[in-house]
Amino acid sequence: MARIRIFNTLEEEAFDPPLVFNSADRKRFFSLPPILKDSMVNLHTPTKKVCFLVAAGYFKARRKFFDWQFRPGDIE
Numbered sequence: 001m002a003r004i005r006i007f008n009t010l011e012e013e014a015f016d017p018p019l020v021f022n023s024a025d026r027k028r029f030f031s032l033p034p035i036l037k038d039s040m041v042n043l044h045t046p047t048k049k050v051c052f053l054v055a056a057g058y059f060k061a062r063r064k065f066f067d068w069q070f071r072p073g074d075i076e
Contacts, residue, residue, distance in 0.1 A: 029057040
């Protein structure tokens with residue numbers, strides 16, 4: 001069965017990567033609610049904690065998950 005094309009190539013490329021955040025966006029989207037902070041306790045390495053935090057922030061901003069292509073500014 002054929003797939004419906006909703007986006008053209010340029011629109012698809014604009015939709016796929018995570019947003020580019022400024023400092024205020026990072027404070028807003030990378031602050032976790034208590035239930036997610038409690039979940040981070042079970043993550044044992046700093047790398048896993050950072051990946052969890054950034055993935056949760058990206059999801060909070062766009063309501064979708066992304067490939068592991070975090071922007072360096074979001075990790076710092």
